[in-house]
Amino acid sequence: MKTSIEHIRDKISKKGLKVTPQRICILEAIYDLDNHPTADNITEYIRETHPNIATGTVYKVLETLVENNLIKKVKTDRDIMRYDGIIEAHHHLYCSECDLIEDYMDHELDELLKDYFKKKKFPGFKLEDIVVQIRGTFDKC
């Protein structure tokens, strides 16, 4: 289901950010692609409708969206940054053969981890979030 432009405008303005066409289409691209895209993936997608968007703008807007918790960065072991449009807590399936990363949500797993970490102490460390990296290989890659 495609996210409406109105919904996106709302998300952006609620963060006290100017609602610019670039920000709208970058966020829309991330939702539409829905595959933890790189900045280049996003730029290519957007240039179908906005041929003149600058690479620097894309990086700049991505940084702004991350800082304002509208998107998240995804951890990978490559020298390239990826982005996630889902900000609610979830986990990832990583393929060790290719760059595919899939979302994984399961309330049971969340509760299980929540209970475990409630019991644990981490002196000098303030816990914020738990993300499970589920590593393996996809048949389709």
Added chain:
Amino acid sequence: MKTSIEHIRDKISKKGLKVTPQRICILEAIYDLDNHPTADNITEYIRETHPNIATGTVYKVLETLVENNLIKKVKTDRDIMRYDGIIEAHHHLYCSECDLIEDYMDHELDELLKDYFKKKKFPGFKLEDIVVQIRGTFDKC
């Protein structure tokens, strides 16, 4: 406790690899630094004793060590690669304020995840490894 050079030589030769001074000192650097270093961190460390080692050589050796399961790449959300000298299954504490990454081992957590994932099905996906990203902030950063 510092790993002996003999131990390192043994690890390298057991993988059928030539034992070169560069490979020994790169692996030693990773063990000594023990902080999920970048290629640049490793290069700087090594140049104290091997001033002429080439950057390309460091990247090449790191790639070889990863391929042979002597070290592992660490997932981060930056455009820079980090390496881990501990190949046994473990988890990581990530600081959201700085680049610090600390190891976290707990058999209880491992068993808990093992049991959970034993029950789950992932059609089209062959599970290999589970790593937990424990995100938060360190007081000391």
Added chain:
DNA sequence: TTCTTTAAGGAGAATGATTCTTATTTAGTA
């Protein structure tokens, strides 16, 4: 011990990803 072979390393160029700088444009408010 010496020689040979193939793999590894050195040096630096090339490539790709990201950041920075400056001038122009524009979103939002008055």
Added chain:
DNA sequence: TACTAAATAAGAATCATTCTCCTTAAAGAA
């Protein structure tokens, strides 16, 4: 409608990693 500060465009600069080609050396055979 006008104004202002923020955002964007364009391209240069920087940084991280890979590639190419020539030289060196680890390891094994003789």
